[in-house]
Amino acid sequence: MLDPAVPKPALPDLYRAYLDCLNRQAWDELGRYVDATVEHNGRPLGFDGYRAMLVQDFEDIPDLRFTIALLVSTPPFVAARLAFACTPKGRFLGLDAGGRHLRFAENVFYEFRVGRIVRVWSVIDKAAIEAQLGACASS
Amino acid sequence: MLDPAVPKPALPDLYRAYLDCLNRQAWDELGRYVDATVEHNGRPLGFDGYRAMLVQDFEDIPDLRFTIALLVSTPPFVAARLAFACTPKGRFLGLDAGGRHLRFAENVFYEFRVGRIVRVWSVIDKAAIEAQLGACASS
Numbered sequence: 001m002l003d004p005a006v007p008k009p010a011l012p013d014l015y016r017a018y019l020d021c022l023n024r025q026a027w028d029e030l031g032r033y034v035d036a037t038v039e040h041n042g043r044p045l046g047f048d049g050y051r052a053m054l055v056q057d058f059e060d061i062p063d064l065r066f067t068i069a070l071l072v073s074t075p076p077f078v079a080a081r082l083a084f085a086c087t088p089k090g091r092f093l094g095l096d097a098g099g100r101h102l103r104f105a106e107n108v109f110y111e112f113r114v115g116r117i118v119r120v121w122s123v124i125d126k127a128a129i130e131a132q133l134g135a136c137a138s139s
Numbered sequence: 140m141l142d143p144a145v146p147k148p149a150l151p152d153l154y155r156a157y158l159d160c161l162n163r164q165a166w167d168e169l170g171r172y173v174d175a176t177v178e179h180n181g182r183p184l185g186f187d188g189y190r191a192m193l194v195q196d197f198e199d200i201p202d203l204r205f206t207i208a209l210l211v212s213t214p215p216f217v218a219a220r221l222a223f224a225c226t227p228k229g230r231f232l233g234l235d236a237g238g239r240h241l242r243f244a245e246n247v248f249y250e251f252r253v254g255r256i257v258r259v260w261s262v263i264d265k266a267a268i269e270a271q272l273g274a275c276a277s278s
Contacts (some may be wrong), residue, residue, distance in 0.1 A: 020221040069259065071249050072211050072218040079211040079218030081248055081260055093266060107246035107262040109209050109220055121209065121220055123262045127232060 012071055013111060015078045019066040025058055027051055035116040061088045069105065076113060082106040092131070093126050095133055104128045150251060151210055157256070158205040164197055166190055168205040183264045200227045208244065216250060221245040232265050234272055243267045 008105050019032040028049055038050045045053060063086050072083035084104050088097045106127045111119040169190055175194045177189045184192060197203050202225050210218035223243050224230040227236040250264040 020140045070218075072213045072216045072248065074211045074213070077209065077211045079246075079248070094269075105260070106217075107248065107260065107264060109211065109218070109246065113227065121244070121246065123244060123264045124266070126265045127263070130233075132236075 011073045011075050011078055015071065015073070015080065015110065016068070016113070019068065022054060022066050025055075027055065029116045030054075033117060035113060035118045038117055038120070041122055048127060060090065061114065062087050063087050071135055076111055078110045078112065080110075081110060092130065093124065094127075095129060097129065100130055100133065102132055103130075135138060147172045150212045150214050150217055153254060154210065154212070154219065154249065155207070155253070158207065161205050162219060164194075165216075166194065169193075172258045173255060177256055177259070180261055181221060199229065199231065200225050202226050214246065215250055217249045217251065219247055219249075221247060232263065232268065234265075234268060236272060239272065241268055241271055 002003075007009075014033070021029045021033060034047055034050055038045055038047060038048045040050060040053065043049075064084070065086065067082055067083045069083040072079040082105065084106065086099070087099065087101045090098045092102075099113040099135065105128065106122055106124045108120060110117050143168075147277060153172070160168045160172060170186065173186055173189055177184055177186060179189060179192065203223070203245045204225065206222045206224075207219055208222040209218075212216040220257065221244065223245065224240070226240045229237045231241075244267065245261055245263045247261040249256050
């Protein structure tokens with residue numbers, strides 16, 4: 001990935017391999033895809049913090065699975081709409097979701113540098129989850 | 140925009156022109172950018188319903204302004220992260236936001252067909268708004 005003339009399909013393929021790594025919870029491979037300086041929604045987590053966040057996500061949601069609904073890429077960026085169908089064990093995004101099977105989307109942007117993710121801007125569709133739970137205000 | 144060999148920059152430029160149309164509230168120009176069959180988050184609003192939604196947005200948030208933070212495009216898709224700094228008059232996303240100046244993002248995907256938007260998948264960062272309002276659960 002050091003060659004700037006890398007063919008266009010590389011970034012989408014790399015991103016799919018990253019999601020496959022997550023879905024296999026192959027944490028020893030995560031360093032192939034995530035940079036040491038990675039930031040998530042403005043938080044400078046670094047690689048260890050980022051991995052810890054993902055490990056915790058699978059702890060909180062044992063049937064978590066990352067599935068691409070839409071994938072758009074203009075190097076060095078990837079934008080994905082991810083579709084989730086999963087069952088949090090307990091509270092999720094501050095909502096009483098324990099044991100409830102939820103369907104929701106995440107629209108997320110990634111910036112890559114030399115083949116690794118350096119910045120992530122993620123928004124999860126919390127309003128859709130609230131609608132399923134009948135929770136929180138929805139005037 | 141009928142030519143399938145349209146150059147790559149066309150879609151981002153078209154999208155920027157669409158946002159400029161919104162920011163000018165130039166509703167008589169909206170038909171240049173939005174298809175008669177447009178869907179928003181799975182709802183078949185059609186052009187009139189989509190325009191009505193946008194007109195209502197500016198009614199509810201008089202200082203609304205669409206600003207691109209990130210723009211990624213793979214025809215026929217555009218993905219944008221939009222940055223808002225605005226002041227809803229009353230409730231917003233079911234939250235008591237009236238008169239509060241808020242900063243939040245929207246991550247949104249658009250599908251274009253023959254130069255017009257046919258489908259939109261939008262997620263607004265409601266959790267960020269709740270954090271600013273100190274509202275709703277945030278465990």
